Amino acid sequence: MFAFFIRRVTQAVFVMLVISLIGFTIKQSVGDPLREITGISVSAAERDALREKLGLNDPFLLQWGRFLARALQGDLGNSFYFKRPALQVILGKAPATLELVFSTSLLVVLLSIPIGIYAAVRPRAWLARFFMGVSIVGVSIPVFLTAILLIYVFSVGLGWLPSFGRGELVTLFGGWQSGYFTSDGLKHLILPSIALSSIMLPLFIRLIRAEMKEVLETDYIKYARAKGLKPGRVLLVHGFKNTLLPVITVGGVQLGTLIAFTILTETVFQWQGMGAMFIEAVDRADTSLIVAYLVFVGALFVTVNTVVDLVYGLVNPMIRIAGRR
C-alpha cells in the first residue's frame, strides 16, 4: 500500500509538471506578457528593454522554472481584463462551479446506483427498459440543448424556476459565496444541476448496469447463492461491492468531464462560475486567465483522480495488501 501511495503521488506530480509545461508553452507562444503590464502605447525600444529586464529573453527552461516557482506560490499571472491576479479571479468564481458540480454529483450518485442495480437485476422488466430507453436518449442530447429546453419549459413557458444567475447568496468564511442556504439560491440551482446531470446520469446508469450484470454472472455470485445467502445480501454485499471498483475508477475520470460540461451549462444559465469566466477569457484573448484556468482545473483533476485511486486502493484488497495492480 505504501509503495502504491508513493507511486500514485509521484505520478500526480509528474502530470502537474506536464500541465504546467503546456500552460507555459501556451503563454509563451500565444500571449504577450508585456501587454499585461504596459498596454499598446509603448515604443519598440522601451519594449526591448523591458523584455530584457523581465527575463523574457532567457532560455525556455529557465523561464519555465520561474513560472513553476511563481505558480507554487500561487502566482499564475495577472488577468489582462480584470487587472487582478488570475488566481484571485478564479478563486472568486470557483465556489459557484463547485457547488454546481457537487449538487450534480449528489444527484447522479443517488439516482444512478439504485436504477443501475435494478436494471441489471431485472433487465426484462418494463420499468428497467424504460430507464434504459430514457438513458440512451439522455446520452444523445447535448447538455446545452437540455439546458435550453429546461429554460424554455420551466422558465419561459411555465415560469416556475429562474433561468439565469445564482440568486440570493450567503457569504461564508473565506469569502465563499454559497447558494445552498437560501431558498432562492437553491431554486436557482435546480435547473443547472438537472441539465448538468442529464449527461452523467445515463452514463452512470449504463455503466453500473453493465458492470453489475457482468458481476452477477460470475462464479462467486452463483456460489454465494449456493451457500443459501439471502438474495439481498448476494446482491448488495457480493454483487455491488465488486461492481463498485470499476465504477470508482470511471467516476474519477468522469468528474473531469463534469467540470468540462460546466463550461456549457454555465454559459447557458449565465452562472457566474469558472466555466463562464473561461469562455469570456477566450473571447477576450485573456491568455493569462486561460492558462491559469488550465493549471487550476488541471490541479483539481489530478487531485481528484489521485484521491479516487487511493480510495480504490483502500477498497480493493488486492492493492491494499499486495501493493500493485
Place this chain on the structure above:
Amino acid sequence: MNTDTLVSIRDLHKHFDISGGWLDQLRFTGGRFARRKTLVQAVNGVSFDIMEGETVSVVGESGCGKSTLARTVMRLYPPQAGEVHYRGRRIDHLSREQFKPYRTRMQMIFQDPYASLNPRMRVRQILEEPIRFHRPKTSGSEVLDRVAEIMQQVGVDPEWRERYPHEFSGGQRQRISIARALAVDPEFIVADEPIAALDVSIQAQILNLMMDLQEKRRLTYLFISHDLSVVAHISNRVAVMYLGTLCELAAIDALFDRPRHPYTQALLSAIPRLGAKGFQHQRLTGDVPTPIDLPSGCVFHGRCPHANDRCAREVPTLRPQGQETLVACHGVAEGRLPD
C-alpha cells in the same frame, strides 16, 4: 537407443522481469527507498539432450517452467544464459533471419485448440502461410495440393479447407494445428500440452495420431505435459521438472518402475488410479514456493521428507544413477534415501 543427438539443451536459464516501470520497483524497506526488480526465475540451468526419433517428455506441475522451457527451445523467448544446439550447431544466438531455415525443421503444437488458430483465417490460409513463407517459389496449385495432402494425413477432410476454425470441434482444431506444424516438413516437434484441453475420447484420437505421424515421418517429439499417465504412454524418456530445475531424467520404464527423486516419487504416487480404493499417495508438506523467491539449495528441500542441512545449502547436480537415470538429489547421491 537411437544414434544421433538432435537437440541439445545446455544449462538453460530463462527469467522474466515482472517488476514493471521504475516506480513499480520502488520499495520502502528499513527506512530507505530501494529499487528492486521482481524476477520470475522460470527455468534455472536445465540441460538434456534429445535423440533423433525419440520422444522426450517434460512433466511437472503448473509453474514448474516446462512450457517456458519449450518456448525457449523454440526461440519464442530469448534465454538469459545457456545454449541450445541443433544437430551440433548452436542456434540460440542466431538472428531471426539466420534462424529462418531452422523454422522449417522445428515446429510447435499448442495447448489450447481454441486460441492456437487465428479466428480470422480460413483453414487453407492457415496451412498455406508457412508453406508460402518458407518456399515462396512454390506454385499456387502445388501449395493447394500440399495443403490437401497434410489435411488428409491428420484426418481432416480437405473439402473443408475454406472453413473457419470456429466451425470445427476442439479435436479437429488440434488436428489442424498439427497440420500447420507439419506443413513445412519438420523433423522435430515441440508439443506443449497438446491434449490437456481435450476430452478423454478425443485425447486418445490425438495421441494415436501423433504416434502414427511419428512413425510415418520419423519425427522427434519434445512433449510437455502434466499428465503422467499420458507421458508414460507416449514417451521414451521423461524429464521431471520442479520449480524451474530438472529433478530426474530417466528412461520411461526406469522412471515408472523405480522413481529415484523424492519429488518424482510423490508425483507418481499421486496419479489417480482406476480401481484403486482410497489414497496411498505420499503427502508433501506446504505449498509450492513461488519462482520469484526461490529457496536456497535444492528447490525441493522445503517440502521434501528426506531433506537435511546440506539440501538447504547446496544445489544438487544431475548425477547418473544406474544405466538410464539421472537424478539431482543429495539424498540419492549419498544413498540415504529409503528404497
Place this chain on the structure above:
Amino acid sequence: MQGWRGFRKSYFVYSFLRDPMAMGSFLCLAILVMVSFGAPLIAPHDPYDSSTIDIMDSEMPPLWLDQSDARFLLGTDSQGRDMLSTMLYGMRVSILIGLGAVALQAFMGIFVGLVAGYRGGRFDAFLMRLADVQLSFSTYMVAIFFGALFQAAFGMGRYEQLAVPLLVIIIGFAEWPQYARTVRASVLAEKKKEYVEAARVIGLSPGRIMWRHILPNTLTPVLVISTVQVANAIMSEAALSFIGLGMPVTRPSLGSLIKAGFDYIFSGSWWITLFPGVALVVLILSINLLGDWLRDFLNPKLYKA
C-alpha cells in the same frame, strides 16, 4: 465457403431485420445522411449565397403558424435564412466533421494502440500515460482548450475560414486515446494467444504478425466504438460551436445554429433553436442506437484498460 458466408451474412441481416429499433434507427440515419449530403439538390434555398438572403425575412415562424411565409417551410432564422435549407447544410457540415474526426482519431489510435500494445516497454508506458492524462482531462476539456488555443493562435477570422479542418484535428486529437486504449487492450489480449506464437514459430516478421494476424482480430471492438465515437464527435462539434469555438454563423453547423437561436429564445422565436436541436438529437440518437445494437450483436469483449 460461399454457403457459410451467406449464412453469416444472412444471420447478421436476420437479427438486424428482427430488431425494429435497429432497423428504425438505421433508416432514420440513412435518410438524414442522404438529405444532408443531397442538400444542394434538395434544399429550397442556398444559405451560403448571401444575395438570396434578405434580412427582412428574419425570424419568420414555420408554415403552420401566423405570419409565416410560404417560401419558408420551417421559418427563418435571425438573418432571414430558410431554416430547412440551413439545417440541411448544417447537418452536412456536422456529419462531415464527425466522420473526419473519427477517421483521424481511429488512424492515430489504431496505430498507437497497435504498436504500443505489441512492442510494450517504455514506448508503451509513455504513450499510455499520455493517454491517461489526456483522458483524465476529459475529451471535451481538451477539445475546448485546443479550440481556444487555435483561435488565439490563428486569430478569429482565419480560424473561422479553416474551421472544418481545424475542428477535425481538434476533435480527432482530443479523442484518440479512446481508440488507442481499446486497441491496445485488445492487442494485449490477442498477443498472449497461441496463434500469435504459432505465427512466430513459423518465422513471420513482427510487422507481418502485427498487421496480418493481430490487427484483424482487434477490429470488432474498433468497429463498435467507432459508431459511438461518430456520435461523440458530432456532439463535440456542436458543443464547440455552441461556445463559439466551432463553425461560424456564416457557414453553420447544427451546433452553431442552436447557438444563434438561443439568443432569440426569450423573444419567442423557439423554432430557430428547436429544429436544429431536434435534428441533432435524432442524428446522434440513431447512431447511438445503432451502435448499441451492433455491440450487442457482435458482443466483443471490450477489454478494460
Place this chain on the structure above:
Amino acid sequence: MDRQPLLSVRDLEIRFRMRHGDLTAVNRVSFDLARGDRLGIVGESGAGKSVTGFGILNLVSKPGYIAGGRLLFEGRELTALPEEDLRQIRGNRISMIFQDPMMTLNPVLTIGTQMVETILAHRAISRAEATAIALDRIRKVAIPSPQKRLQQYPHEFSGGMRQRIVIAIALLNSPALIIADEPTTALDVTIQADILELLLGLCQSEKMGLILITHDLAVVSQVAERIAVMYAGTIVEIGPTAQVAGNPQHPYTRGLLGALPQRVPRGGRLNQIPGMMPTLTRVPEGCPFSNRCTLCEEVCRRRVPPLEPKAAGCLAACHLLD
C-alpha cells in the same frame, strides 16, 4: 438405517431456453443416493453432468430451467419448494463445491466474512458463536493458524488452500449432502490427491453423502462407491464402482476406459471412439450414442434404450446387452 434414500432423482429434465426453441441438456435422469453414500457422475464436457448437479439445488444459470422430474430430498420435494425454503436447504442441508477455487471465493471479502455469513444465513446465533464454528471447520480441513486465516482475503491463499477453504465452508452447517463439481480439475495432481483424500475422509467421518462430478474416471473410482456415466444428457450406465470401472457394460463406458492410457500397454494404440459427442442440437434419435457406436444396429437408431438392470447391480441403457 432408514430405507428411504437421502436423495431420490426421478426423470429429471433440464432445458435451456434458446432463440429457436429449447435444448434438452439433461434428459430424464434418475438415480438414488442413500444417506452417507458417495456417487460419482462421470462424463465428457457437454454431457450434462454439471447441469445435473446444479439442477438439484435449482441453481442452473439462465436460460436453463427444470422442465420436469422430481427431486426428493429428506422427504421433501425440491421442485415444488418455494424459493425461500430452497434457500434454507442450500449451504445448510446440501453444500456445493465448485470447480475453480480461484473464482468461487469473492475477492473483496475476507475468508471470515464469507464463512460467518454462511452460518448466519441459516442459524440464529451470535457472530462470536459463528466464528467459533468457522474456526473449528478450518481446523478440520487442516489449515494452520486458523485465527489469522479468517482475516485474510482469497488472493492470499494458494489454489489448494482455497479449495480447502471452500470445503470448510461446505462443512459449516453440517450438511447431509455435498455436491462437488470438478473440485480438483483446476489443481495439480499432488494437491488433487490431498484434496480428494480430505474430502473422502470428511464424508466418512461426518457421515455426509457426496455427489462427485468429474470427467476423470480414475478420480471417481478412488472416491465413489457408485458411478453414473453420462453421455449427451442421459445416464448410460450406473452401478457399483468396481463393476463400472472393472467390467463396464455400455459400449460408451467401454470405449472411454479403452481410451485411457493407463489401461493400454505403454506405446500401444489407444482405443479411440470415432467422432465426438454430439452437441445438444444434434443428438441422434434413438440411442444418443448410436452414431459413434461400433455395434450400432437398426433398433438403436429407432428407439431410446431404457436404463435397465444388466450385470451385477449395474444398470445400463443399451439395446444390445441382453
